Amino acid sequence: MPTDLELVRQVLARELDTISQYEQAAREAEMELVRAFFRHLADEEKEHVAEAMQLLQQLDAKQRAHFSTVDVRHEHFLGISAKPAPASGAGNQTAAPPVLRHTFTVGSLKSRKDAP
Known part of the structure; x- marks a missing residue:
């Protein structure tokens, strides 16, 4: 039951x-x-x-x-890290491009489900 x-x-x-x-x-x-x-x-x-x-x-x-x-932010579903990469020098203030974190696949979603 x-x-x-x-x-x-x-x-x-x-x-x-x-x-x-x-x-x-x-x-x-x-x-x-x-x-x-x-x-x-x-x-x-x-x-x-x-x-x-x-x-x-x-x-x-x-x-x-x-x-x-x-995490339900738009960036999360696009697989983009919200954390900018550290600047490569004191005078460099430009933001680094987004970093691809992952893509969704059946296997990746299944492994997330099985994780503790």
């Missing part, structure tokens, strides 16, 4: 999938009324996702701690 935490995670996964389905239907619908209907449904599901995420944080202290430290 699944725990409450597992149930919340299952519903979160279903809600995310449902959002994708509704947004796909909105893109494919011919009539604006039907497109608006599916966009409305997707927006409601997004509220459910937000509620599930908040409940998830309440139920799982480790998840709550992770949410407080996760």
Whole structure:
């Protein structure tokens, strides 16, 4: 029998999938009324996702701690380091170009998931 935490995670996964389905239907619908209907449904599901995420944080202290430290800056997703490289001389005040940190692959994401 699944725990409450597992149930919340299952519903979160279903809600995310449902959002994708509704947004796909909105893109494919011919009539604006039907497109608006599916966009409305997707927006409601997004509220459910937000509620599930908040409940998830309440139920799982480790998840709550992770949410407080996760890097969601634009640069992070581009794989760019936010820390500029040190200047190579006292008179050099120009910023170094961004440094590529990593790229996302299935393997890299899986290894991050498996890390403690």
